[in-house]
Amino acid sequence: MHVLVVTARKAAETVKSAVGDMAEVLVLDIDIAAFTSPTRLKNAMPSEKYDLIIIPGLVSADFSSLEKELNTPVRLGPKHAVDLKLVISILSELELSTTIPACELLTTKRRENALISLEEIEKSVSPVLMLDNVKIGGGSIIKVMAEVVNATSLSKNELANRIYQFQSKGADIIDLGVGMAATPAEVRAAVETAREISEVPLSIDTLDAELISAAVESGVDLVLSLNSDNIAAVGQIISEKNIAAVVIPDSEGGLESLFANIRSAKNMGISKIIADPVLAPPGEDMVESMFRYRHFKQECPDIPTFFGVGNITELMDVDSVGVNAMLTALGWELGVDILFTPEYSDKAQGSINELKTAANMMTLAGQRKSPPKDLGLDLLILKEKRFRPFDVVPVEYIGAEASFQWTRDPAGSFKISISESRVMEGSIRPGRIIAQHTKYTIVGDNAREVFDTILDMGLVSRLDHASYLGRELMRAELALMMWRSYAQDDKF
Numbered sequence: 001m002h003v004l005v006v007t008a009r010k011a012a013e014t015v016k017s018a019v020g021d022m023a024e025v026l027v028l029d030i031d032i033a034a035f036t037s038p039t040r041l042k043n044a045m046p047s048e049k050y051d052l053i054i055i056p057g058l059v060s061a062d063f064s065s066l067e068k069e070l071n072t073p074v075r076l077g078p079k080h081a082v083d084l085k086l087v088i089s090i091l092s093e094l095e096l097s098t099t100i101p102a103c104e105l106l107t108t109k110r111r112e113n114a115l116i117s118l119e120e121i122e123k124s125v126s127p128v129l130m131l132d133n134v135k136i137g138g139g140s141i142i143k144v145m146a147e148v149v150n151a152t153s154l155s156k157n158e159l160a161n162r163i164y165q166f167q168s169k170g171a172d173i174i175d176l177g178v179g180m181a182a183t184p185a186e187v188r189a190a191v192e193t194a195r196e197i198s199e200v201p202l203s204i205d206t207l208d209a210e211l212i213s214a215a216v217e218s219g220v221d222l223v224l225s226l227n228s229d230n231i232a233a234v235g236q237i238i239s240e241k242n243i244a245a246v247v248i249p250d251s252e253g254g255l256e257s258l259f260a261n262i263r264s265a266k267n268m269g270i271s272k273i274i275a276d277p278v279l280a281p282p283g284e285d286m287v288e289s290m291f292r293y294r295h296f297k298q299e300c301p302d303i304p305t306f307f308g309v310g311n312i313t314e315l316m317d318v319d320s321v322g323v324n325a326m327l328t329a330l331g332w333e334l335g336v337d338i339l340f341t342p343e344y345s346d347k348a349q350g351s352i353n354e355l356k357t358a359a360n361m362m363t364l365a366g367q368r369k370s371p372p373k374d375l376g377l378d379l380l381i382l383k384e385k386r387f388r389p390f391d392v393v394p395v396e397y398i399g400a401e402a403s404f405q406w407t408r409d410p411a412g413s414f415k416i417s418i419s420e421s422r423v424m425e426g427s428i429r430p431g432r433i434i435a436q437h438t439k440y441t442i443v444g445d446n447a448r449e450v451f452d453t454i455l456d457m458g459l460v461s462r463l464d465h466a467s468y469l470g471r472e473l474m475r476a477e478l479a480l481m482m483w484r485s486y487a488q489d490d491k492f
Contacts, residue, residue: 001091004050006041008033011056011081014389018084023054033081034058038066045070052091054084057101064098078103080388110376118360121367128304128337129272131201131221131244134172136274137304137337142328142359146171146352147205147310147342152182152190159190160197161423166343167199168428170356173338174198175224176215178206184214191218203246209233216241224306225276227253227261235268244272246306255292262303274338276306281315293334304337309355313341313348320348325379328358329372349483354379381482409465411458412438416472416488418480419443433476435469447473 003023007015012027019025028040033056041055041063050072055063057079067074075096078087080103087094087102094109096102118141128137136143146166151159163174176190187204194202195218203222204215209230212223216237223238223245238245247265249257258277265273277296280289293305309327313320324341331339339359341351357379358372365372378385415436422429433450435442437459444450451473460466472488479486486492 002049002051003054003088003091004046004052005054005077005084005088006033006036007056007081008036014081015084018081019088020085022085022088024048024050034060037061038063041074042066042069052096054088054096054102057103067098074098076101078106082386082388107376112376114360114364114376117364117367121363128302129244129274131173134201136244137302140337141363142332142336143172143338144170144352144355144359145173145175145203145306145338145340147175147177147340147344148194149177149342149344150179151176151194152186153179154190156189156193159193163194163197164423164426165421165428166352169343169350169352171200171352172356173201173203173222175203175205175222175340176220177342178204178208178211182206182211184210187211187214188218191215191220195219213237216243222246222274226265226270228257228264231261231264231268235265235270239269239271242272244274245270246274246276248276248278255296258296259299262300274304274306275300276308279308279311281311286312290330290334293336297335301335305335306338306340307331307334307336308340310341310344310348310351313351314345317347320351321354321379321381324351324354325358325361328355329362332359332362332366403464407462407464409460409462411461411465414454414459414469414472416469416476416486418476418486431480433473433480435473447477 004026005015005019005023006026006028008028008030010031011033016025026044026046028036028044030040036055036059038061053072053074054077055074057076059076063074075098077084079101083103087106094102094105097105122135122141125135125139127135127140130136134143148159148162148166154162166174174194176194178187191202191204201221203224204212204220205224206212207225207227207230212230212234216223216234221243223243225246225248226234227248227250245265247258247261249255249261255277258275262273262275275296277292278289280286297305309324312327313323316323328339339355341348341355343349343351357377361372361375361377364375364377417434419431419434421431430445432443432445433447435450435454440457440459442450442453444453451470454460454469460469475492476486479492
C-alpha cells in the first residue's frame, strides 16, 4: 500500500523516525500538525498517486471534499507521532476513520478482540463444577468472589445496593458475610434478599453449622467454609441439595488436615468440593502458604482451589492495583479457580474490578503462551506504556512564579466537592462533581462540562478565579477516576 503521512515542522523528525520506510512523509509549511487544513494539504500535495493519506489524529477539519477531489481516502492517524509505526504496520487489519483518531480505534479494536477471545475460551472449556451458570475449574477463567461483610446486619436496601455495586464491578460470585451474633432468621432474610437481587451465584460465609443450614435451606449455591467442626452436622443437607462447599484445614492443621476434611466431605456425599489451602498474610509465611497451594494441586489436580487474596490486599498499606494483579498472576500459575476479596477497607476499593481484569489478562496470556502484555486489556492506572516525546526548555524563557495575592471574584465564590457512586434503578450511578455557587449549584460528570456551564452562566469574572476553578475541578475529576476522596484546597 502506497501511504502518505502528513505532518508539520515541529513533529517532522519524530514522524519520519516512526514511519521509517513504511510510508512517505509530507511536511506542511506550518509548525503545529493539528492545524492541518484541506486547503494547506491540497496546495502541498505531490503529483504522485497514493492509496491512503494519513493526517494527524488531532485534526478536526472536514476533508471529505478534498478526498473526493483527490480520489484518495484521507483518514485520521494517531494523536501522537510515536504510534504511527504500529498503526501503519496493521493497516490491513485496521480500517481508519475520518472522525476517530487511529490510536483510539486501535485500543477499541484490541479490547473487542480480547473480549471475543475470552468469550470463546469460556464457551469451549468443560468445568469441574458449575455454580448455577458459572463455570469453576477445568481451564475456565478464574472467577472473582466478592464478600459483603456483615451482610446479616445490613438493611434490605443496604444489602441490595452492595450487591448491585459488586456485580457492576465484575463479581462472578457474591459471598454473604455472617456477623458474629447473627441468628438463623437473619441469615435467611439476607439470603432471600440477595436471591431477589443477585444475578450471580451466592455463597454463605460462616463456620456455624446452624447458620449454614439456614442458608442452604434458603437457596445459596456455595458454603464457605467446612472443616472437621461442622462437616458432620451440615454434610447431609449440603449433599441432598447438591450444592458446592469450600473445605478448609482445621486451625493449625496444615495440608494433612485439609486432605482429611475433604475425605470426610466426600464420605458425607458432597461432590462439589473447592479446596482452600489458605493464603497467609505477608510477614506470616505468605510464601510458604503458596507452596501449600502448589503441593495441593499436584496431589489433587481435579479439585478447584480458592485463593483468599483479601488476606493480603487488606493487610498491606499499598495501592491495591499492582498487588491484586501480581497475586492473580501467582494464583494463575498455582492453578487457582476463585479469587476472594471483601473490598472492605477504603484502600482496597476497586479490588473486584482489578482482580477481574487481571484474571482475564492471565487467561489471554495463557492462550498466547506469553507474558500478560499487549493484550487489549491492562491495569495501567498511573503509569503509561509509552512516554510521548518530551519538549525541550528553550534558551530564553520567563521563569514562572506563584502569586500569593487573592482578590474575591465579584461574580461570587464556589465550593467544590464530589459525590460517591450510588445505585439508581438497579444500576450504578458514578460519583459526580458538585460546584456550589453563592446562587446556584452545578453538578456534572467531568471538569470540562462543569466549568463550561460556569462560563455560560457568567459566574466567573476574574482570570485568576477561572484558573483556580479549572485546577480544582480537574483535581475533583481525578479523585473520582482514582477512587480517592477530595477536599477543596487540600493536597491531592
